[in-house]
Amino acid sequence: MRFAHLVPRTARARAMVVAGFLAVVGIIASVALPVPYVIVSPGPMFDTLADFRGEKIVQISDVTTYPTDGELNMTTVSERGGPYGPLTVGEATYALFNQTMAVIPREILFGGDVDDEQTRQRSAADFDEAQSNAVAAALTTLDIPVTEEPIIAAVQTDGPADGALEPGDIVLGVNGEPTASSADVVAAVQALPPGTPTAITVEREGEQTEVSVTTGDNPNDPGKSFLGVTLRRVFEAPFDIEFTLEGVGGPSAGLMFTLAIIDQLTPESLTGGGVIAGTGTIDPQGTVGAIGGIGQKMDAAAAGGAQLFLAPRANCSTVRENAPSGMTVAAVDTVDEALAALAAHREGRPVVGCGAV
Known part of the structure; x- marks a missing residue:
C-alpha cells in the first residue's frame, strides 16, 4: 500500500481532514452561488452598412x-446575469477588478417587478421599435412621407380584449371609423362609455377581420x-x-439605423470612407436619447478602430469620464447634429464634443 502513510490514523486527524475538506467545499460553493447582479461588458459591433449572416x-x-x-457601426454591450443567465460571486468579483466591466444590481437595470422572460420580451420589443422609429426619423429628415400603423403589442390577460x-394585429378601424395612428385608436375608444360593445377592424396575418x-x-x-391592450407605433x-x-435587443441602435438608411438614400457618403461608431435611441422626430453602457460601448468602438464615436449629449457626464484616448467623440441631440458631426469629420473640421469637465 504505497499511500498508506497518507491515510489519517486517529479520529482527531480524520476530523481535521474532514473539516478542511468541508471548508474548501464551502469556499468553492460560496464562489459559485448566484448573485442578483449583472455584469455589463463591451459587446460586438455591427456595421449597419454591411451584411450579417449573408444578408x-x-x-x-x-x-x-x-x-x-x-x-x-452600432455598438452593443454584453450582459451576464439576471435574465441572461446566472451570475456567480466569483464572476462578479472578477468583474469588479476589470476596468472594462461594470457590476450593476439587477433591479436597477431591469426593475424588480418583471420576470426574466418579460425582460427579454421587452428588450426585443425595444429593438423593433428602434428600427421603426429609425425609418420615421430618416425619412422625415429627407422629407419623404411615412405612414403609421397602430399595432397590438400586447393583450392584457383577463382584460376586455x-x-x-392578438399581438401583431394592425388596427384599421373602430366602429367603422378608420384609425391611421395609435392616437386615433385611443381617441376612438375613449370617446365611448365603459361597457360599450365595440367593433374593431384589424388586419391579421394579411387578412382583414372584425x-x-x-x-x-x-x-x-x-x-x-379601455381595451386592455398595448399599442405600438410602426x-x-x-x-x-x-x-x-x-x-x-434594446433601443440603443436607433441612431445608427437612422444614419444607415440616410446613407443609402443619398448620393454623398456619410462616412467619407472612415470607421464610424455610435449609439443612441431615436424617436420618430429624430431626437437622440440617452442609453446605458456608454463606457463599454466606447471601449468596443476604440478596440474596433473607430475614428469617430457619436454619443447622445445626455450621456456626456459619463463620456467625459470614460472616453478612450485616440478616438474623437461627438455629442449629439438630433439626427441633424449627427449629420453635421459626420460632415465635419469628413472635412477635417472639429466636431462638437462633450467639452471639459
Whole structure:
C-alpha cells in the first residue's frame, strides 16, 4: 500500500481532514452561488452598412439607392446575469477588478417587478421599435412621407380584449371609423362609455377581420373606456426597408439605423470612407436619447478602430469620464447634429464634443 502513510490514523486527524475538506467545499460553493447582479461588458459591433449572416443588415428596395463606403457601426454591450443567465460571486468579483466591466444590481437595470422572460420580451420589443422609429426619423429628415400603423403589442390577460385581439394585429378601424395612428385608436375608444360593445377592424396575418370587444372601465382613468391592450407605433416607408440583424435587443441602435438608411438614400457618403461608431435611441422626430453602457460601448468602438464615436449629449457626464484616448467623440441631440458631426469629420473640421469637465 504505497499511500498508506497518507491515510489519517486517529479520529482527531480524520476530523481535521474532514473539516478542511468541508471548508474548501464551502469556499468553492460560496464562489459559485448566484448573485442578483449583472455584469455589463463591451459587446460586438455591427456595421449597419454591411451584411450579417449573408444578408444586408439594412435592406432598402423599390427605390433608388446609392453605394456606401466606410462603416457605420452600432455598438452593443454584453450582459451576464439576471435574465441572461446566472451570475456567480466569483464572476462578479472578477468583474469588479476589470476596468472594462461594470457590476450593476439587477433591479436597477431591469426593475424588480418583471420576470426574466418579460425582460427579454421587452428588450426585443425595444429593438423593433428602434428600427421603426429609425425609418420615421430618416425619412422625415429627407422629407419623404411615412405612414403609421397602430399595432397590438400586447393583450392584457383577463382584460376586455383578451381572446378577441392578438399581438401583431394592425388596427384599421373602430366602429367603422378608420384609425391611421395609435392616437386615433385611443381617441376612438375613449370617446365611448365603459361597457360599450365595440367593433374593431384589424388586419391579421394579411387578412382583414372584425372582432367585437366590450370596453372596460380604465382602472388608471376611471370613467374612460379601455381595451386592455398595448399599442405600438410602426412606421412604414413608401418603399421596402427591412432589418435582418438578430440576437440583439434594446433601443440603443436607433441612431445608427437612422444614419444607415440616410446613407443609402443619398448620393454623398456619410462616412467619407472612415470607421464610424455610435449609439443612441431615436424617436420618430429624430431626437437622440440617452442609453446605458456608454463606457463599454466606447471601449468596443476604440478596440474596433473607430475614428469617430457619436454619443447622445445626455450621456456626456459619463463620456467625459470614460472616453478612450485616440478616438474623437461627438455629442449629439438630433439626427441633424449627427449629420453635421459626420460632415465635419469628413472635412477635417472639429466636431462638437462633450467639452471639459
